[in-house]
Amino acid sequence: MSFKRSRRSAFVMTVLGTFIVFMFMASANMGYKWMPPADIVKTLLGYGTAKQELVLLEFRLPRIVLAILVGAGLAVSGAVLQAVTRNPLADPAILGITSGAGLGVNLYVVSGLMGTFSSIFALPVVAMLGAFATAAALYILSYKRGEGIRPIRIVLVGVALAAGINAAMMVLATMMNSNEYQFVYTWLAGTLWATNWQYVLALLPWIVILIPLMMLYARHLNIITLTEQVAIGLGTAVERTRQTLIAAAVALAAACVAVGGGIGFVGLLAPHLTRRLIGPQHQYLIPASAMTGALLVLAADAIGRVILGATEVSAGIVVAIIGAPYFIYLLLRTR
Amino acid sequence: MDSSAQQSPTSGKQGIPAVKARPVNAIVVLIVGTVVLMLAMGLAIASGPRSISLAEVWRSLIAFNPELTDHQVIYELRLPRTIAAALVGAGFAVSGAIMQGISRNPMADPGILGINAGATLMLAACFAFFPAQSYQGIMLFCFAGAAVSTALVFGIGSAVKGGLSPVRLVLAGSAISALFLAVSQGIALHFRVGQEMAFWFAGGVAGTRWIQVQIALPWIIAGLLAAFVLARSITVLSLGEEIAAGLGQRTGLIRFASLVVVFMLSGGSVSLVGPVAFVGLVIPHLTRSLVGVDYRWVIPCTAVLGAILVVAGDFGARMINPPREVPLGALIAMIGVPFFLYAARKERREF
Numbered sequence: 001m002s003f004k005r006s007r008r009s010a011f012v013m014t015v016l017g018t019f020i021v022f023m024f025m026a027s028a029n030m031g032y033k034w035m036p037p038a039d040i041v042k043t044l045l046g047y048g049t050a051k052q053e054l055v056l057l058e059f060r061l062p063r064i065v066l067a068i069l070v071g072a073g074l075a076v077s078g079a080v081l082q083a084v085t086r087n088p089l090a091d092p093a094i095l096g097i098t099s100g101a102g103l104g105v106n107l108y109v110v111s112g113l114m115g116t117f118s119s120i121f122a123l124p125v126v127a128m129l130g131a132f133a134t135a136a137a138l139y140i141l142s143y144k145r146g147e148g149i150r151p152i153r154i155v156l157v158g159v160a161l162a163a164g165i166n167a168a169m170m171v172l173a174t175m176m177n178s179n180e181y182q183f184v185y186t187w188l189a190g191t192l193w194a195t196n197w198q199y200v201l202a203l204l205p206w207i208v209i210l211i212p213l214m215m216l217y218a219r220h221l222n223i224i225t226l227t228e229q230v231a232i233g234l235g236t237a238v239e240r241t242r243q244t245l246i247a248a249a250v251a252l253a254a255a256c257v258a259v260g261g262g263i264g265f266v267g268l269l270a271p272h273l274t275r276r277l278i279g280p281q282h283q284y285l286i287p288a289s290a291m292t293g294a295l296l297v298l299a300a301d302a303i304g305r306v307i308l309g310a311t312e313v314s315a316g317i318v319v320a321i322i323g324a325p326y327f328i329y330l331l332l333r334t335r
Numbered sequence: 336m337d338s339s340a341q342q343s344p345t346s347g348k349q350g351i352p353a354v355k356a357r358p359v360n361a362i363v364v365l366i367v368g369t370v371v372l373m374l375a376m377g378l379a380i381a382s383g384p385r386s387i388s389l390a391e392v393w394r395s396l397i398a399f400n401p402e403l404t405d406h407q408v409i410y411e412l413r414l415p416r417t418i419a420a421a422l423v424g425a426g427f428a429v430s431g432a433i434m435q436g437i438s439r440n441p442m443a444d445p446g447i448l449g450i451n452a453g454a455t456l457m458l459a460a461c462f463a464f465f466p467a468q469s470y471q472g473i474m475l476f477c478f479a480g481a482a483v484s485t486a487l488v489f490g491i492g493s494a495v496k497g498g499l500s501p502v503r504l505v506l507a508g509s510a511i512s513a514l515f516l517a518v519s520q521g522i523a524l525h526f527r528v529g530q531e532m533a534f535w536f537a538g539g540v541a542g543t544r545w546i547q548v549q550i551a552l553p554w555i556i557a558g559l560l561a562a563f564v565l566a567r568s569i570t571v572l573s574l575g576e577e578i579a580a581g582l583g584q585r586t587g588l589i590r591f592a593s594l595v596v597v598f599m600l601s602g603g604s605v606s607l608v609g610p611v612a613f614v615g616l617v618i619p620h621l622t623r624s625l626v627g628v629d630y631r632w633v634i635p636c637t638a639v640l641g642a643i644l645v646v647a648g649d650f651g652a653r654m655i656n657p658p659r660e661v662p663l664g665a666l667i668a669m670i671g672v673p674f675f676l677y678a679a680r681k682e683r684r685e686f
Contacts, residue, residue, distance in 0.1 A: 088502055089442050089509060141676060152441060156620070156679035159442050160672050163613045167668030173533040174662065181530040189520050265513045272506065313521060320517030324510045328491055331507055 009284035012277050016291040020068070023295060027067070027302035028060050063195040067301045067315070068294040069207050070192065070260035071270070075293025076211050076286055077253040078267030079274070083221045083282065084245050085151040091267035092253030095158030096134050099165040101257040102188050104130025106172045109180050123187065124199055124258045131254035134161060138250065149243055190263035190316015192301055199259050206255040210248045211290060217245055218282035225280065263300075263316040266293050269323045276330045296323055356629035361636055364625055368639035375643055376421060379650040380413045384658060411544070419543040419551070419607055420649040421642040424614055426555045426604035428641020429562050430597040431615025432622065432633055436573040437593050438501040444615040445601035447508040448594065451610035452515035453477075453484025454602075458535065458609075459519035463526035471546055473535075477606035478550075480515075485598045487511050489591075500576070504590075536609035539663025540649055543607065551603040558599035562634050565593055570630040611664045614641050617671040620678045644670065 025037050035043075035056065043052045074092060081090040092098055104126040113122070138161060142154040173181060214221075220241045253267065270293035271285065278284050300318035307313050380392050387405050395406040427445060434443040445451070457480030461473050468476070491507040523529035568589045572579045579586050601615065618641045619633065626632045648667040652660050 087440065087442065089440065089447075089505055094442065142679075144680060153679050155442055157676060159616060160675040160679065163616070163675075164668050164672040167613075167662070167665040167672075170533060170537055170662050171665045173530065174537050176530070178527065178530055181533070182524065182527060185520075185529050186524055189524060265517075268509060268513075308525070311525060314524070317517045317521045320513040321521075324514035324517075327510045328507065331503060331510070332491065332494055 005279055005281060006284065009278045009281075009288060012274075013284075013288050013291060016288065016295060020291060020295050020298065023298045023302065024064060024068075027064050027298055028056065030302040030306050032060060058197075059195075062197050062200050063192055063301065064298065065200050066192050066195055066203070066259060067298040069200070069203050070256045070263060071266055071293035071295065071297030072211065072290035073203070073207050073252050073256035073293075074260070074263060074267040074297075075270030075274075075289040076214060077249045077256070078269075078293075079271035079282070079285055079289045080214050080221065080245055080249040081253075081267075082271055083225050084242055084249070085155050086225060087151070087155050088272070089268070090155060090158075091265075092250075092257060093262070093265065093267060094162060095138060095155070095250070095253075096162035096165055097131050097138075097250060097253045098257050098262050099162045099169070100134025101127040101131040101254070102184075102262060103134075103165050103169055103172075104128070105187050106169050106184055109184050110172050110175055121198075124202075127187075127261075128254065128258035131257050132251075134165065135250040135254050137161060139247065149239075149246060151242070154246060186314060188262045189314035190261040190319070191312070191314040192260055192297075203255055203259055206252055210252045211286070213248055214245065215283070215286050217241060218286060221245070221282040222280070260297070261314070261316060263297060263319055265316065265320045265323065266296055269319070269327055270296060273323075273327060273330060356627040356632060357625075358632060361626040361632035364622075364636045365639060368636065368643060372421065372639055372643050372646065375646045375650065376417050379417045379420070379646055380409055382650070383408075383413060383653060415545045415548045416540050416543045416649070417646060419540045419548050420645045422548070422552065422555045423540065423604040423608050423611065424618075424641040424643070424645030425559060425638040426600040426641075427611060427614040428618035428622075428637040428644075429559060429634055430600040430604075432619035432630070432637045433562060433565075433569060433593050433597050434615070435619050436569045436630055436633075437590055438505055439573060439575065440501065440505055441620070442616075443505060444613075445597055445605075446512065446610065446615075447505050448597060448601075449484035449488045449508050449511040449515065450481045450598065450601045450605055452512040452519070453480035453482070454605040455532070455610065456480050456484075456515040456519040456522075458532055459522040459528060462528035462531050462535075463522050470542070470544075471550065474547060474550060474606045477609075478602055481598065481602040481605055484511055484515055485594070485602070489594055493591075536664065537662035539608050539611065539652060539660075540645075541652075541660055541663075547607060551607045554599045554603035558596050558603070559638060561592070561596045562600070562638075565589065565596060566630040566634045569593060569634075570628070573628065573630065608663065611645070611667055613664070613668050613671055614644055617675040617678075618644060621674055624678050 025040060028040050029035055035052065039048065039052060040056065042048050043056045048056065078091040081092070081095065082088055105123060108122065108126040138154065138158055139149070141161075142149045142157045144153070176184065224238065224242065271289045274285055274289040274292045278288055296319055297315055300322065301315040303322070304313040304315050304318045307318070377389055377392055381387050381389050385405070385408055387409065391405055392409060395409045399410060400406050430445045434445060434447060435441060438447070454477040457476040458473065461468050461476050488504070488508045488511050491511070492504045495503050523532055568584060571582055571584050572586060572589055576586060618637050622633050622637045622640055626636050644667060648663055648670060652663045652666045655661050
């Protein structure tokens with residue numbers, strides 16, 4: 001059984017990996033001037049012309065890498081949140097993290113600071129502040145002395161925070177002029193914004209530290225998804241594990257949302273898709289979800305660049321439009 | 336197989352179909368609530384740019400005199416608006432209670448059925464492709480959108496092998512919602528109608544006339560009555576699939592009927608005011624913390640409390656910063672979020 005499952009997981013992950021490599025090649029070209037795949041490989045290995053290096057390494061590659069990181073991070077965050085809260089609806093968006101980042105951006109635009117700084121640098125910073133402030137509020141409000149953080153409470157507090165923040169954003173939306181509105185809501189729809197190496201480097205540590213950390217807890221996650229009594233009976237320090245995992249998942253989501261905008265649906269979709277492909281064992285589910293998420297955002301970003309010609313469609317919109325029907329198909333097919 | 340997903344968050348002690356109910360509390364809530372609701376509605380009708388005494392409001396209701404401007408203002412502007420607020424509040428709150436009961440998910444609200452997303456999509460389509468619609472036209476579009484998305488969610492949920500489980504229902508609902516919202520986001524950004532939509536949603540019940548109330552009223556009233564009839568079965572279903580089936584309930588049928596009721600209630604409400612769905616989330620939690628988890632009590636109490644919240648919210652929206660209005664949804668969230676946070680701190684096994 002477990003042997004079969006691990007072979008199946010290995011197979012699924014190989015397929016996902018292959019797709020990611022293909023999508024990587026395609027994304028380096030979609031919506032841009034054609035560059036033959038051989039040249040891409042050559043340039044990546046450091047044998048390209050100066051012009052090719054500039055175009056690929058400075059303009060196209062950061063965006064691709066960012067798509068992969070954001071997708072992977074959101075997907076893992078969603079997978080862990082769903083497990084820890086034992087709620088299939090949990091994801092960074094429904095818990096208010098995405099809204100928090102959006103509120104940061106809203107306030108930044110309404111305050112009129114937009115003209116004074118370079119917004120390509122300022123935007124991820126304000127979004128990050130908003131997301132982390134929300135994450136902190138979520139954590140503090142869900143904490144109760146003597147009980148710690150119970151899953152049901154973090155879920156409810158998250159929904160309430162999201163509702164409150166969305167209401168505030170609604171008020172702000174009626175205060176903006178048309179161009180400001182368009183700007184903010186394009187960001188909220190999930191556009192990869194900070195496409196330069198500084199932000200890739202800023203996001204990278206969160207991903208490479210937090211995802212492996214969660215992998216270490218894979219067995220605990222498998223047990224936590226059973227009932228509480230069983231988990232305690234099997235000797236899992238439920239409370240401590242849970243707090244660590246929630247903090248990690250929320251921080252990961254906040255970092256990703258800061259640069260990726262409202263691509264929140266990935267956090268819900270990728271873990272469910274993956275669970276239906278390989279089952280609920282977290283030692284496989286976490287890496288495979290990361291790959292599914294990366295592939296989804298990578299593909300959505302590339303498709304969004306070409307689908308409507310000159311107008312770019314936000315990756316968040318494309319993710320939902322291609323992801324939701326596939327998810328529904330899986331929902332219909334599997335038991 | 337889906338072990339992490341199929342666990343209900345509260346599957347602590349099961350097997351005892353004894354339901355916590357507090358009938359005394361419930362009766363108090365109902366009586367006090369109804370009195371407060373009547374007072375709030377009276378106040379809402381009496382106050383505004385033109386102040387009218389409560390006595391005059393009462394006179395206009397029992398002996399309407401078309402000669403008097405005050406009576407005209409009450410009848411043409413304030414009465415339909417206040418009635419709409421009360422209906423919408425009751426509609427959202429009861430449909431939220433039903434959704435949480437049958438899906439056993441504390442995060443569930445009418446939005447989970449795709450109702451808001453369907454209405455939003457049609458609103459975007461209206462503004463982008465058929466501008467210059469009348470209020471009623473837009474309302475019908477929104478209602479149709481809500482109907483289509485509900486039917487899709489329901490169809491997908493039921494077409495699955497093994498039938499419509501709560502988990503599948505909420506997952507199908509969030510998938511359809513995400514899809515419709517993404518498309519409407521795309522339309523809104525591409526045709527630059529997003530802000531227009533925001534203003535429409537922010538407007539709440541402002542500008543509601545009798546004709547709109549007449550369209551939504553039958554759906555919401557019928558939905559409320561049906562909800563009372565279903566209340567007992569919903570209580571049983573909220574104990575869990577196995578227990579309900581063990582007690583001889585036809586769970587599939589009850590779930591189907593409940594969803595139809597949810598659609599009638601929130602489809603009507605959404606097309607009147609747009610997604611003020613937070614009412615549907617906060618009021619059921621609040622009510623259960625007051626009166627327990629017997630839906631025969633929960634449903635009437637949520638109806639009254641929901642109506643109070645929206646009537647008060649609309650009253651506040653007009654009075655805070657006259658003559659401008661604060662967005663209704665924002666005000667309701669401002670009142671509701673602290674309540675909800677409080678209820679969340681106390682929440683244990685409350686279904």
